[in-house]
Amino acid sequence: MKIVMSLLPILLAPVAFAADMPVTVLDIAGKPVADTVVTYTPDQGATIGAADRKGPFVVAQEDMQFTPKVLVIPAGATVNFPNNDTVSHHVYSFSPAKKFQLPLYGHGISRSMKFDSEGTVAIGCNIHDSMQAYIRVVGTPYFTRTDAKGRAVLKNLPDGKGQILVWHPLSTAKDGETLQSIVINAGSQPLTFRLKLRRMSTAGGGY
Amino acid sequence: MKYLIALLGLLATPAFADTSLFARENIKGWIDLRAVSANGEKSWLDGHYGKLRYGDQSKLSLGEATLIWTPRFTDTLSAYVQVVHVPEWGHETGINEAYLKWRPVPKSGLRVSARLGQMYPPVSLEHEGTGWTTTHTITPSAINAWVGEEVIVQGAELSLKQTFDDQQIGVTLGVFRGNDTSGTLLAYRGWALHDLRSTTTAKPPLPVGNAGWSQTFRRQSPFTKPLKEVDDRQGYYLRLDWRPPVPVSLNFTYFNTHGNPTDFDNGQYGWATRFFNFGAKYEVTETTDILSQVMVGNTKWGRMRTDGVRAIDADYRSAYVMVSHRFDDGARLSLRGETFETEDYSAPSLDNNNETGHAVTLAWMRPVNAHLDLNTEVLHIDSDRPARAYQGLPPQQDQTQVQVMLKVKF
Numbered sequence: 001m002k003i004v005m006s007l008l009p010i011l012l013a014p015v016a017f018a019a020d021m022p023v024t025v026l027d028i029a030g031k032p033v034a035d036t037v038v039t040y041t042p043d044q045g046a047t048i049g050a051a052d053r054k055g056p057f058v059v060a061q062e063d064m065q066f067t068p069k070v071l072v073i074p075a076g077a078t079v080n081f082p083n084n085d086t087v088s089h090h091v092y093s094f095s096p097a098k099k100f101q102l103p104l105y106g107h108g109i110s111r112s113m114k115f116d117s118e119g120t121v122a123i124g125c126n127i128h129d130s131m132q133a134y135i136r137v138v139g140t141p142y143f144t145r146t147d148a149k150g151r152a153v154l155k156n157l158p159d160g161k162g163q164i165l166v167w168h169p170l171s172t173a174k175d176g177e178t179l180q181s182i183v184i185n186a187g188s189q190p191l192t193f194r195l196k197l198r199r200m201s202t203a204g205g206g207y
Numbered sequence: 208m209k210y211l212i213a214l215l216g217l218l219a220t221p222a223f224a225d226t227s228l229f230a231r232e233n234i235k236g237w238i239d240l241r242a243v244s245a246n247g248e249k250s251w252l253d254g255h256y257g258k259l260r261y262g263d264q265s266k267l268s269l270g271e272a273t274l275i276w277t278p279r280f281t282d283t284l285s286a287y288v289q290v291v292h293v294p295e296w297g298h299e300t301g302i303n304e305a306y307l308k309w310r311p312v313p314k315s316g317l318r319v320s321a322r323l324g325q326m327y328p329p330v331s332l333e334h335e336g337t338g339w340t341t342t343h344t345i346t347p348s349a350i351n352a353w354v355g356e357e358v359i360v361q362g363a364e365l366s367l368k369q370t371f372d373d374q375q376i377g378v379t380l381g382v383f384r385g386n387d388t389s390g391t392l393l394a395y396r397g398w399a400l401h402d403l404r405s406t407t408t409a410k411p412p413l414p415v416g417n418a419g420w421s422q423t424f425r426r427q428s429p430f431t432k433p434l435k436e437v438d439d440r441q442g443y444y445l446r447l448d449w450r451p452p453v454p455v456s457l458n459f460t461y462f463n464t465h466g467n468p469t470d471f472d473n474g475q476y477g478w479a480t481r482f483f484n485f486g487a488k489y490e491v492t493e494t495t496d497i498l499s500q501v502m503v504g505n506t507k508w509g510r511m512r513t514d515g516v517r518a519i520d521a522d523y524r525s526a527y528v529m530v531s532h533r534f535d536d537g538a539r540l541s542l543r544g545e546t547f548e549t550e551d552y553s554a555p556s557l558d559n560n561n562e563t564g565h566a567v568t569l570a571w572m573r574p575v576n577a578h579l580d581l582n583t584e585v586l587h588i589d590s591d592r593p594a595r596a597y598q599g600l601p602p603q604q605d606q607t608q609v610q611v612m613l614k615v616k617f
Contacts, residue, residue: 087232090282092312101312104225104282106232126283126312198373201456201490 021154022190025146025166027197032150033168035070036195040142040154040184042162052141053077059123059133061089066123066133070169072143075118079135082110090126097121097137120167120176130202134169157184170197225282233277235337237616239270247606248595251396252295252403254429256414256595258564258588259608260295260346260401269294270402270612275338283311286324289338293403301406304339304359316370325361325407325434328381328444330354330460332486332498333529339404343498343541344570345584345610348527349398350484350502350545356405357392357433358462360442361385368448377448387437387466390480390506391427394521395420397562397592398547405433416597423558424518428474437477438467454490459483468508468517480506482523494533501526509553520552521560538573547590555593564590580614 025036057079060067064085073079081091083105091111092101097119102111104127115121118139125131144152154164166178178193227233244265249255255262272292279285286307292300306324313319327339331351336342339355347355362383369376392399395413405411410430415421421429442464450456463481470477482504489497502525509518527545534540544567551560566588573581589605596602 088227088279090312094314094316099314104279106227106230124313126310129318198452199454199490200373200375200452201450201454201488 018156018158019184019186019188021157021164021184021188023144023146023152023154023164023166024190024192025150025152025168026192026194028194030194032146032148033195033197034146034148034150035068035168036146036150036152036193037070037072037136037138037167038144038146038152038154039072039138039140039165039167040157040162040182041140041165042142042158042160042184044160046140046142046158048074048076048139048141056080058082059135061085061091061125061131064128064131066125066131068133068145070134070136070145072136072138072145073115074141074143075137075139076114076116077137078112078114080110080112083107088127089131091123092126093121093123095119095121098135101126120169122169136167159185164191166193166195168195168197170199172196172198226280228278233279234275235277235617236272236274237338237614238272239612239614241268241270241613242266242611243268243608245606245608248600248604251399251414252401252412254412254414255598256396256592256600256604257606258397258399258566258590259586259606260403261608261610262606270614273338284309291404291406295403296409296411299406299409301408303404303406318366318368318370320366322364322366323362325359325385326364327354327359328364328383328460328462329366329379329446329458330358330462330484330486332458332488332500341402343529343531343539343572344543344568345572345582345612346400346402346568346570346586346608348500348525348529348543348545348568349400349547349564349566350500350525350527352400352402353393353398356403356411357386357389357431359386359405359433361434362442373452375448375450377446379444379446379448381444381446383442383444384439385434385436386442386464387440387470387477388431388433388435388475389464389466390478390508390521391431391476392433393480393523393549394478394506394519394551394560397549397560397590397594398523398525398564400566400568400586400588407434409433414594414598416594417599419558419594419597420519420560421597423554424476426471426474427476432475435472435475437472437475438470440465440467442466456488458486460486462504466508469510476508478506478508478519480504496531498529498531499527516552518553519558519560522550522552524548524550536573538571541568541570541572543568543570559593562590562592562594564588564592578616580612580616582610582612582614584608584610584612586610 025033088106121135146152245261248257250257250262276288288305289303310320360383364381366379444462446460466477466479468479507520525547529543531541548563570584
């Protein structure tokens with residue numbers, strides 16, 4: 001029994017030192033904001049492991065759209081770009097974080113690309129201007145993305161001080177980023193962020 | 208032409224890995240079948256002054272059969288060729304748009320693209336569908352119906368679009384030939400609302416009467432050829448685009464055939480036609496938008512008379528506003544109201560081309576599946592055109608047209 005009692009703190013250790021942090025993202029009108037990237041970076045730093053990079057991470061081309069519109073990956077991960085449409089697409093980006101192109105390929109074919117540098121990679125299709133998506137490459141293993149209800153959960157955060165960063169491609173904040181310092185412990189409360197989003201007209205004029 | 212064929216042959220060699228000429232994705236098309244019913248006057252397509260595609264009839268009809276070939280020569284160079292068949296215009300089958308398109312992959316926020324060939328200048332906000340088709344209604348507005356029939360050109364176009372963080376500006380410049388008769392239909396027939404698109408060989412009819420243009424200018428054929436070159440002078444157009452940091456897009460186009468108004472060739476006059484077009488789209492929500500275009504222009508031909516007016520000199524104006532809502536299943540409900548007029552400054556006592564009119568269109572466009580669309584539209588129009596008297600008709604006419612369209616796509 002003594003042995004069991006002495007083992008107990010060790011067994012509980014991972015639980016005691018890791019917490020899940022639910023986050024809700026709303027716009028200023030109180031409507032949920034989907035496709036928001038939420039990351040946590042502990043002040044003492046965190047290492048991205050091989051398991052974090054494993055994925056699979058996918059941006060598919062379906063119904064003349066990229067799916068998902070926003071993908072978050074850890075630096076060093078590889079993203080697959082399968083074409084599920086009947087027409088060919090030509091994926092490209094001129095973002096400083098990753099300039100690349102996957103020249104024209106058709107239905108049933110997939111290409112892949114590794115993303116090493118942190119930052120935002122805006123991707124487009126050279127044939128169809130209305131297709132747009134973002135890959136957010138982050139330097140922490142603690143990341144998530146909000147669903148249609150604006151909700152996401154950062155899992156297994158280590159206790160201690162750190163920063164939560166909320167990013168949305170249409171956020172009017174500088175670089176689309178909203179930063180908040182936080183202390184993670186057993187008593188941490190769920191967080192809610194309110195973002196001011198800009199709206200632009202969709203790309204038209206398919207000439 | 209020999210050089211073009213040689214070039215195409217070179218591009219078609221397997222050395223270009225991205226070449227795709229006759230794969231399934233390079234060919235598409237559709238057949239649209241319609242049940243139509245319309246009261247009121249007979250259509251202009253039958254030689255009358257009726258402003259709609261159908262008039263005083265109920266029938267089942269082929270609307271259009273279309274074949275589109277989009278060969279790809281390299282990953283940035285492609286072509287677009289569209290052949291259209293309609294039962295009107297003597298069972299016309301011909302080439303509508305046919306052009307080469309170059310779109311290099313952007314290396315910055317600057318998007319460059321160019322077109323060379325027979326094409327529509329970027330004027331219509333309504334023709335956002337595959338193959339220059341309307342997506343919100345079956346019948347385009349008077350403005351864009353006219354673009355479809357008389358504003359098709361053979362030329363070169365360069366478009367530059369610069370995207371900034373939260374807005375985009377664009378400039379498009381086109382130089383063209385083959386559009387010198389533009390204005391003939393607008394002057395002698397007036398505005399019309401229909402979904403026919405001109406082809407290289409199309410001969411849209413003009414309304415012949417016991418007075419008016421057909422008795423005054425007897426050298427004019429009883430039809431026009433929208434792509435005919437008369438004066439060997441180049442026309443041009445300039446378009447500016449702006450997408451500000453709000454859900455609005457604005458565009459402005461100036462178009463000028465730069466026609467020589469005193470030239471004449473084989474039954475067709477050279478018309479000096481120009482217009483300003485202003486377009487705006489406001490995306491009220493993600494599923495509801497408001498579209499509007501305003502067009503103001505002038506068309507003329509003939510020698511300058513002592514009073515400073517030519518044989519034909521007419522201003523034309525039209526505007527529409529459309530509200531459209533897209534439902535979750537992809538169906539779209541649209542309501543459009545419009546007004547149009549022409550003002551004849553030449554000799555109305557001999558040949559009166561004045562006109563005023565209004566139209567309201569309600570359309571339900573429903574994609575059933577990837578290969579089938581079911582579209583329904585009701586259109587009511589009223590107009591006043593004194594020239595109807597040349598065919599013994601009252602100048603004031605109004606009519607309602609109902610269409611149900613089944614579009615089978617492949």
